[in-house]
Amino acid sequence: MGHQHTTWLKSQLALNPCENVYLISLLEVTGTAQLNSPAGTLYGVFDGDRPVAAYWVGGNIIPVTASPGTNQVLAEMLNADGRYSCSLIGDRTIILDLQSRLNWGRARGVRERQPLLALSSDPVVEPDEAVVRATLDDLHTIYPASIDMFTKEVGFSPIEDGESNFLARVRGIIRCKNCYARISDTLPQGGPVPRWPATDRDEQVLFKADIGIRARRIVQVQGVWVHPEVRMQGLGAAGMAAVVKRTRDKGHTTVSLYANDYNEAALRMYSRVGFEQVGTFATVMY
Template sequence: MLRTTTHLRALTPQDLPELHRLLDLDPLVNLFVRNRVDATKLQARWLGGQVWGYFEDGALVSACHAGANVVPVEATPAALEMFAEQILADNIRPSSIVGPRDTVLPFWKLLEPRWGPARSPRLAQPFMVLDRDSRIPPDPRVRPVLIDEFEAVYPACVAMFTEEVGVDPEATSRAGYRARVAQLISQGWSFAIIEDGEVIFKTEVGAATPQACQLQGVYVHPDLRGQGIAGPAIAGVVHLVRQTIAPIVTLYVNDHNTVARRAYERVGFEHTTTFASILL
């Protein structure tokens, strides 16, 4: 019986056609990595890490984005073992491991003995999809944020990140976080309701491809929560992003956040698979 020959290596721009084929096996779930690949063309100076490929008999079977976020792509059990060995050998310490739950949990099982307990394991995160405008009326106040509104929106971004991730982004890289918020505004990927200089609601598109985009950082001002603002506001964002960015809108949410899940369901998002995130 012939043995399968396997190997792992960093992918290069010459691997783009085969990597695209792999990512297109599930373009919604693999959206983050496809966005990074499209933006950088696998040029190391822009990627801020590597994308590894796991090959069987010369064919690309699985991949893994290895940077600040570790994100496996179509990863088989054998590929996960090799990715884990490479991460440990290269002494990579990401801020998170993110992806489909059935992949992330066995991946973390391989890494946890060396890295110790996770700071915040999110073991069940419904991945939700909407491919049409919402069935509820959109809030007409939702609009793209203007770059001269950066200083108004930035504190809400910091508050949301701190609340959701449990880390103050200004404590780790203030300049880097400010640059990222400004980049999203400049791209037309930041949306908000702003009244009298106060951010009532905001969210961003964190990643996009021609097929789909992913919302992140949904925030309602603490004094206004529980007043039904989120649903119509998100419906407004969905309408705008489907016109200007991509026809399918995705997001993922912590399973225990029942208030947010109900809001997304009212808008029309459907739970299609389950993610997990290991925050380190």
């Protein structure tokens, strides 16, 4: 896509900001639809000179106002070029249709139904005041929690091929002030925090969540995790309420996230905080 398509792109992204927050954040930085960098490229599908759909193609493939017809156009290009993206993410109907048109072989994992949730008001449960931004001093306490979250959520370990890349990723999230956590050696009701196999530290993470994508008015939360020995005790809801409050206090009016439909405990927790479903995602991982 080119500079001349920027107005069209802005209008389409605004139709569903929770679904399109990643591209909204890119557009806010660059100011143009001509997005082409080592991280990825924004391609358009056109009816004559008029764009009818767009696709971000990088490590992830993300559709904008796509349809089965525009999926076929993209699939022909992707099949000819060969696979270099790791995952497809977006509206469930579009993503599963696109996957069916690709000859990339068996996917590593498919999350067919992921409720997309959003909250544009204050949380309805009391925030945990002990949840604060993590600092680099907390890196080696946060790191095992991040590994456990990724492994349980995605289905494979992020460090199975080595630790350096994932450690750098966690460090970057903390350095950019996008990780919120409650770190303590005691439980809220008193008593020591139970140990779990991934760490032998006295201070441990009880709750953590990352701001994975940040635009001016909306953010997407990722990497939500609660210490496995203290789950179902309200720490997740209070922690998420704190993340929502601190994020909204900084001017981001909407907090969004998506979760797997089989994670019923997490979905109940998000509902308690005040999140409501605004769409349904799917993720296909290669």
